[in-house]
Amino acid sequence: MTRFYESIERHLVAVDCVIFGYDIIDKNLKLLLIKRRFEPLKGGWSLPGGFVNDDESIKEAAGRVLKQLTGLEQVYMEQSYAWGEPGRDIGGRVITISHFALIKIQDIDPVMQEASAAHWRNITRLPDMVLDHSNLVGRALKELKERVKVKPVGFELLPEKFTLVQLQDLYEAIYMKNVDKRNFRKKILSMNLLEKMDEKEKETSKKGAYYYKFLPEKYEEFRRQGFYFNLDVN
Amino acid sequence: MTRFYESIERHLVAVDCVIFGYDIIDKNLKLLLIKRRFEPLKGGWSLPGGFVNDDESIKEAAGRVLKQLTGLEQVYMEQSYAWGEPGRDIGGRVITISHFALIKIQDIDPVMQEASAAHWRNITRLPDMVLDHSNLVGRALKELKERVKVKPVGFELLPEKFTLVQLQDLYEAIYMKNVDKRNFRKKILSMNLLEKMDEKEKETSKKGAYYYKFLPEKYEEFRRQGFYFNLDVN
């Protein structure tokens, strides 16, 4: 493969993952962070990342990092931004391509999480982070906010079945503002993307709240017909 | 700088530029393409690109490529996407970070353009392109469409002074659909971002159309006050 381009400078290329999770109990949007396991800056709070191997795509590299940390595959992940200031990594010039992933907190393999020393941290109270990782987080969060407005990806952060209250709480956590309950319900239900189940969630209230589930096939069908998801909320 | 990370595989990292221009006369959105000057695929239609040097950021590399081709600096440019499939470049594994730039066609240095064998090609009639460059274009175009709706960047493609008809034609070329004249004018003028000049453009009509200019300072001021540019058009 490498017959041409031989005299050209090469670079270390990495991927970093901004892994979002949502805690349905304390209603906080969270990030999965690790303590950096190598020098320089060993022990500092860091995004999970890794170098891109010769035989894998960027996407595969990011997927590999995510799987090593969480045990999860087929996770919703988007490329975010390529960071390449020559001085951004004090250990040498590294170009990193940040991604953000949305995972269901409860799906994570607890053994793996323990082994990798990964920690969930509230998005509102992040520690100081290594290198420019706070910037990567900031950008990913901004992109997430835009994305959940126009694509039904919030469900990636919730269990299969969830109540409308939980869904609203999630949106409030992401938008970082309150949302009108009646308008929110009207809007999301009017899209016909949710199926109401018979079962009720009874932990958090005496009356109980109906579970719903998201119908991805419906979304695909409507999309093909020109429908645009929109949950722009006051 | 390179004390750590020594044993790790390195990669060729490039930038490619999707350079948009708008021809006010024939009302076409165009791309600046070149004939590839080196093997493999020498002579094929290609996006202008180049490898990232050791001492420059990704943004600088893209700026350098753009300047070499057009003579222009301080051009509106956004990073688009990092493309890294191992097999995407038949000459060896190259990770490329695509960008899109918006330039005023008439600003380009004609000597430079000649020398670099750069050609403007209508977006609606692009030639077959080398490697995966059609994909990079597709993505950049999609991002441009989104961007002009929510950010006043269309003006980057027009001369300093332009008529409302010209502005509308530009939006029609980007959106690839017709726009209602009265609604378009109402909307753009209501934002108070344009200044009407006394002068008229008299080439294209006997009556003549008033020139306007965009006021970037106004935009900045309004932005700070929480204003969001929006030109979502029917």
Added chain:
DNA sequence: CCAAAAGTGTTAGGCTTACACCCATGC
């Protein structure tokens, strides 16, 4: 005087927003 392009307002309907009370149940 005519052809060609610039410029201009109004209306109906849909969507957004604001807002407060009843319901079901466990204790």
Added chain:
DNA sequence: GCATGGGTGTAAGCCTAACACTTTTGG
């Protein structure tokens, strides 16, 4: 029977979209 959280409807106004004629002037 009461406290707790779940669930529901309506009205005002704002924004969007549809639509056609008048103005100017060079030839």
